[in-house]
Amino acid sequence: MSNIQRRLRKEKIAKIVMQLSGISITGSLFLIIGTILYKGLPYLSWEMISQTPKGGFYIGKEGGILNAILGSIYLATLSTLLATLIGIPIAIYLDVYVKSKSFFARCCKLLFDVLFGIPSIVYGAIAFSIMVWLGIRASLLGGVITITLLTIPIVVRTIDELLKTIPVDLKNVTFSMGTTRWETARMLLKYIKPGIFTAILLAFGRAIGDVAGVLLTTGFSDNLPKYLDEPTATLPLAIFFQLSSPVPEVQGRAYASALVLTFIILVIVICTHILASKQKKHKI
Structure with a gap:
């Protein structure tokens, strides 16, 4: 077998593997969405998304998930x-005020890459320790502290990647005109304004x-959230609590709740793609 034939064979195998991977991923996606829709x-009804849980909601009686939404x-x-x-x-700061290739900047970006991949339960444990230290009970404020810690690395790394797309000559020309670092920033x-909105939507979706x-x-609370120091659904x-119920009616409502959450995520993904396309046009 000649060298050209071996290269063509490897390319054919790689193409088949990629096609199978694409089919499996797409099939898994349709399976998940199909299961949520079917169950x-x-x-899903207007009453479910417009009402709070009533007495006995978690054993199959009336009420909705407005508090959770x-x-x-x-x-x-x-x-x-x-x-x-x-x-x-x-x-x-890491891209304008500090040299992007400096040891300090590279260490900080590596740290945020690590924070980006840490499981959210770890952030929950850290935030819980902070809450205990500050005397904060389980509440909307506690959740805000947790999710803020979780999403900061997402925003930082996304903005950093966006700043890398800016031509270096543009930065140099800006500095040569006598502008300050803040004016350059x-x-x-x-x-990168459209890309910033994309980063915000990605963080919101997470x-x-x-x-x-x-x-x-x-x-967790069946009441509508009003204050930061109150427990919040x-x-x-x-979805987790409803799926834990042995009542089929409640389990069905869990899939309906998942359908609502999936719709919200779908809207976020669509908006992200629209803003990303605008960012590409802006760069061109």
């Missing part, structure tokens, strides 16, 4: 806002879908 759609939105919005306010300045933020991190810190926790 959850019959139990609002709790998830409040938790994800507040934590994403805090993570953005903290994460963007960190990314700007503002110009760079305007350049925040609203997390369950392990908030299991120890938010508590979230959609992932509502």
Whole structure:
């Protein structure tokens, strides 16, 4: 067998492996969505998403998951806002105020890569320790602390990757015009503005879908969230508790809750793709 034939054979094998991988991943996705639709759609109703749990909701009686929907939105919005306010300045500092190839910058970025991959339950344990130290009980505030810690690395690394797409000549020209580092940072933020919204949506999607991190810190309540120091329900926790019930009606509602959460994530993904396409056009 000649060298060319061996290369063609390897290419054919690689192509088959990639096709099989794509089919398996796509099939798994459709299987998950199909299962949620099949088991959850019959139990999904306007009453379910517009009412709070009534007495006996978790044994199959009337009520809904409005408390969990609002709790998830409040938790994800507040934590994403805090993570953005903290994460963007960190990314700007590492790329503008510090030499990007310096030892300090590389160590910081490596640290955020490690933090990015740490399981959310670890953040929950750390946040729980902070809550005990500060005297904070399980509440919306505790969940915000947890998810903020979880999403800061997402914002920092996403913004950092966006800043790498900016031509080096653009930075040099900006500095040569006598601008300060802060003025340069503002110009760079305007350049990657669509990408910043993408980073925010990615953090929001991670925040609203997390369950392990908030299991120890938010508590759970059938009431609508009103104050930061009150226990708050979230959609992932509502799904977890409903699936734990032996009542088929409640288990069906769990899949309906999963369907609501999936729809929210789908909207976030669509918005992310739209903003990413705008970022590419902006670069062109």
